[in-house]
Amino acid sequence: MKKLLLVESPSKCKTIQAILGSEWQVEASFGHFTELAKDGEDSLGFTMHKDTNKIECRYQLTEGKGQQVVSKLRAAVKNASEVVLATDGDREGEGIAWHLQQQLHLRNPKRAVYNQITPTAVKAAIANAHQLDLNLISAQRARQCLDRLIGFKVSPLVRRTSGGSSAGRVQSVALHIVCQREREINAFVPITYWSVWTEYAEGFTAFYAGSSEIEPVLDDQDVTDDAAEVNAESTVESKRVLSEAEAARIIQVARNHPHVVREATGVTAQKSPLPPFITSSLQQAASVRLGLSPEETMKVAQELFEGVDLPNGRKGLITYHRTDSTSLAPEFCAEVKEWLSKHDPDNVPKKTTRHREQANAQSAHEAIRPTYLSITPKTVRDHLSAKQHQLYELIWRRAVASQCANALIQKSRVIIQAGSTLWQTRGSILTFAGYTRYWNDLSKDKHIPALTSGQTLALANAGFTQKQTQPPARYSEAKLVQVLERQGVGRPSTFAAIVKTLKDRTYVLLKGKVLEPSALGMSTDDVLHKTFPDLLRADFTAGMETTLDEISVGKLEWQSYLIGWHQSYFQPMLARAYTNLGADLQPSDRKNELSDVACPACNHPLSKIPSKKVSGGHFLKCEHGCENLVMFWSDRRNQWEIPQPKGENAVTAEVTSFACPVCGKPLAKFPYTKDGVDKVMLKCADVQARQRKDHADVVFFWSSQEKWWSKKFGDLDEAAKPNLGKASTSKEKKTTQGKLKRSSSKVAKPSPKKLS
Structure with a gap:
C-alpha cells in the first residue's frame, strides 16, 4: 500500500509526486471543500449556545466539487498505509486540514508544513510531521463564523437601503477608505499660488526659498514606497508665493542684485537595500512595475510556487507567497553571498542589512524568494509565460538586492543670496550602484556644477509659474493594498480578495x-456609516485581527469570545441600526416581511407570503416588478426553487446567475443521467422560451476544463448576466448560483453534520 499525502492545489500534486516517488500518492482537496451551511437563524449555519458558551457549527460540502473530492479521497485513504496532511501552513490551510480529518475519519493524522516545494523542504516536513494545531484551527473557525455573522446580519440592511449586495468585516473598511478619499476630493478647494525660479549661466536652476533661514527638507530618496511610480520625476517648487504681485516683486529683487553662493555643501549618503518581498509589497510592486492587479499577482505567484515544467524536471520556483515576514533562511543568504562573490564581488556587503519585521507580523513563513538561486530569470525565460517570467524576475531581483551592499549617493545643496532673497537648488549623483544593480528605486541623477562659497553667479533668467494646489489622489490598487496593510486591515492572504470583491460588487x-467609488459604493458606505460606524473603523477591524491572532496561539477561547462579543456589542448595535432605519427598511405600505433571499432576476430581497398550504408557512415572491416570480421551499433538495410546469422538464430547476445567450434571461440547472452518472446541464429558465426553435441549442454541459460549454455557443461567459433588472454576479450572490437556503422556518429541516 502507498502512503498518501494530501495537499490543497492539484497543481502541486505533479511537482510533489516527482519529489516523493512511487511510494507515495499525492492528492488534492482543491482548496476549501466544505463551508458553513446556510440554515438556522438568518442562514448563519451555526448556533451560539449562551448557557454553555459553545458554538454548534453545521458544515456542508461545497456545491459541485465537495462530494466529488471527498468520495475520491475516501477511496484513496482506504488504500493508504499512512496519511499525511500537507495543506498550506497558514490559518486557512490548518482549517482545511482539520476538515479533511473530519470528513475522511482520520485518527491522529500527521501534519506536514513546508515553505517551499523542493526535495529538501518536502521530505524534511514529512520527517518532522506533527499533530494538527488546534489553536490555529480555532482561529480559522472563529474567522469563518465572525465573517458569516457580520456579513449575513449586515448585508440584508444594505440590500434594503442602498441596493448594495453585501457588507463585510474587511471589505466594508476597504470601501470606506476609498469613499472617504472621494469625499476629500469633492470637498477640496484649490488654492492658487506662484512658484518663483531663477536660471544661471552656469547651467542649473534654483528656486525661491524665502528671505530668512532655510528649513531642512526631508530627503525622499531615503523613503521607499513600493506603491510609488518607478523613476517618477520629483516635483521641485519654490516656497509658495500667494499673489502674483508678490511674485513679481521677488523677481525684481532678483534682477536688481548680484547672486552670490552663500553655502555649498556636499555629502556622500548611503541607502540601504529594501527587504525581500512580503505579500503586500509584492502586490504593490507588481501593480506599479508590471501592471498586474493584486488578484493576477497572487494567481501567477501561486503557479510559480506550485511548480513549472523545466528541462530537468518540474520545480517550484518561489517560496510560499502568503507571508508578512521579511526574514530569509540563513542558507539562502549564504547562497546569495556565494553567488555575489562569483558574479558581482563589489556588491558583497561587509555587513548585511537587517530588515525589521512589522509590528503585527505573524512571521509564520520566511519572505518570498526564489527556491533555487541558480535558476536565474534568463535561464527559465523560454519555459514560463510572459507574466510568470516577469513576476519571477521581480522576486529574484528583489531577494538578491536585499543581500547586497548599500548604494552610495553624492548629495549636494547650494544656497544663493540675492539682496533680501534666498534661492536653493539640490543635486544627487549615484556614485556606487550597490543593490540598485538588481532593484533600482532611485530617482534620476540631478547634476549641479561644482560651486564654492562666495562665488558670484551669472543670472540668465528669472520668472514665476502660476499653479494650483491639487486634491489628494485616488487610490490605485497598489496604494489601497498598502493602506490596508499599514492600518492592520486583513491579512496577506486576503488583500487581493478584498480589492476583487469591491470591483465585483461594482462598489x-x-x-x-x-479606483473610483461608484454611486452604489458611496450610498452603501453612507448607510453603513450611519448604522454601523464602528464597522468602518480600521482600528476596529484591526483589533479583530489581533484577537484572531491571540486565539491562534491559545491566549483566547474562540467560542466564549464570539458569544460574548455578539451579546455585549454586536446584537445591541444591530438593534439600534434597524431601529434607526426602521422606516427605510419597512415602508408603511409594505405588509409582507422581507426574506434574506435575493430575487435571482433583480437582486431585491424576496417577500415572505404567508400560506398554510406550503412547508414552513410561507413562500417567497418578488414585489419589485418581476412578474409572477415566486419560489417554494423544497424539503427534498433543502433549497428554495422556482416551480416548473409538468411535462417536459418537470423537475424543479435551480436558477443560476448566468444569462441565456439568446434571450438574456437566467439559465437554470437541470439534472440528467449519462452512463449511470448523475450530471447537470444548463438551459434557459423561461419555460415558454425553451419551446422556441431559437432556443433548441441553448444547452450547456460541464466540461473537463471545469467550464460550462455548449456545442453552438462555446464556453459560457461568466461575465454574462441576466438582463432582468439588476442581476447579481456569480460571486455576489451565492444564493442564486447555489442553493437558496431558508432564512427562517417553523418546520425543522434536515441539517448537515454538527461539529462543535
Whole structure:
C-alpha cells in the first residue's frame, strides 16, 4: 500500500509526486471543500449556545466539487498505509486540514508544513510531521463564523437601503477608505499660488526659498514606497508665493542684485537595500512595475510556487507567497553571498542589512524568494509565460538586492543670496550602484556644477509659474493594498480578495490605474456609516485581527469570545441600526416581511407570503416588478426553487446567475443521467422560451476544463448576466448560483453534520 499525502492545489500534486516517488500518492482537496451551511437563524449555519458558551457549527460540502473530492479521497485513504496532511501552513490551510480529518475519519493524522516545494523542504516536513494545531484551527473557525455573522446580519440592511449586495468585516473598511478619499476630493478647494525660479549661466536652476533661514527638507530618496511610480520625476517648487504681485516683486529683487553662493555643501549618503518581498509589497510592486492587479499577482505567484515544467524536471520556483515576514533562511543568504562573490564581488556587503519585521507580523513563513538561486530569470525565460517570467524576475531581483551592499549617493545643496532673497537648488549623483544593480528605486541623477562659497553667479533668467494646489489622489490598487496593510486591515492572504470583491460588487470602478467609488459604493458606505460606524473603523477591524491572532496561539477561547462579543456589542448595535432605519427598511405600505433571499432576476430581497398550504408557512415572491416570480421551499433538495410546469422538464430547476445567450434571461440547472452518472446541464429558465426553435441549442454541459460549454455557443461567459433588472454576479450572490437556503422556518429541516 502507498502512503498518501494530501495537499490543497492539484497543481502541486505533479511537482510533489516527482519529489516523493512511487511510494507515495499525492492528492488534492482543491482548496476549501466544505463551508458553513446556510440554515438556522438568518442562514448563519451555526448556533451560539449562551448557557454553555459553545458554538454548534453545521458544515456542508461545497456545491459541485465537495462530494466529488471527498468520495475520491475516501477511496484513496482506504488504500493508504499512512496519511499525511500537507495543506498550506497558514490559518486557512490548518482549517482545511482539520476538515479533511473530519470528513475522511482520520485518527491522529500527521501534519506536514513546508515553505517551499523542493526535495529538501518536502521530505524534511514529512520527517518532522506533527499533530494538527488546534489553536490555529480555532482561529480559522472563529474567522469563518465572525465573517458569516457580520456579513449575513449586515448585508440584508444594505440590500434594503442602498441596493448594495453585501457588507463585510474587511471589505466594508476597504470601501470606506476609498469613499472617504472621494469625499476629500469633492470637498477640496484649490488654492492658487506662484512658484518663483531663477536660471544661471552656469547651467542649473534654483528656486525661491524665502528671505530668512532655510528649513531642512526631508530627503525622499531615503523613503521607499513600493506603491510609488518607478523613476517618477520629483516635483521641485519654490516656497509658495500667494499673489502674483508678490511674485513679481521677488523677481525684481532678483534682477536688481548680484547672486552670490552663500553655502555649498556636499555629502556622500548611503541607502540601504529594501527587504525581500512580503505579500503586500509584492502586490504593490507588481501593480506599479508590471501592471498586474493584486488578484493576477497572487494567481501567477501561486503557479510559480506550485511548480513549472523545466528541462530537468518540474520545480517550484518561489517560496510560499502568503507571508508578512521579511526574514530569509540563513542558507539562502549564504547562497546569495556565494553567488555575489562569483558574479558581482563589489556588491558583497561587509555587513548585511537587517530588515525589521512589522509590528503585527505573524512571521509564520520566511519572505518570498526564489527556491533555487541558480535558476536565474534568463535561464527559465523560454519555459514560463510572459507574466510568470516577469513576476519571477521581480522576486529574484528583489531577494538578491536585499543581500547586497548599500548604494552610495553624492548629495549636494547650494544656497544663493540675492539682496533680501534666498534661492536653493539640490543635486544627487549615484556614485556606487550597490543593490540598485538588481532593484533600482532611485530617482534620476540631478547634476549641479561644482560651486564654492562666495562665488558670484551669472543670472540668465528669472520668472514665476502660476499653479494650483491639487486634491489628494485616488487610490490605485497598489496604494489601497498598502493602506490596508499599514492600518492592520486583513491579512496577506486576503488583500487581493478584498480589492476583487469591491470591483465585483461594482462598489468601486477601475478607471485607468485608480479606483473610483461608484454611486452604489458611496450610498452603501453612507448607510453603513450611519448604522454601523464602528464597522468602518480600521482600528476596529484591526483589533479583530489581533484577537484572531491571540486565539491562534491559545491566549483566547474562540467560542466564549464570539458569544460574548455578539451579546455585549454586536446584537445591541444591530438593534439600534434597524431601529434607526426602521422606516427605510419597512415602508408603511409594505405588509409582507422581507426574506434574506435575493430575487435571482433583480437582486431585491424576496417577500415572505404567508400560506398554510406550503412547508414552513410561507413562500417567497418578488414585489419589485418581476412578474409572477415566486419560489417554494423544497424539503427534498433543502433549497428554495422556482416551480416548473409538468411535462417536459418537470423537475424543479435551480436558477443560476448566468444569462441565456439568446434571450438574456437566467439559465437554470437541470439534472440528467449519462452512463449511470448523475450530471447537470444548463438551459434557459423561461419555460415558454425553451419551446422556441431559437432556443433548441441553448444547452450547456460541464466540461473537463471545469467550464460550462455548449456545442453552438462555446464556453459560457461568466461575465454574462441576466438582463432582468439588476442581476447579481456569480460571486455576489451565492444564493442564486447555489442553493437558496431558508432564512427562517417553523418546520425543522434536515441539517448537515454538527461539529462543535
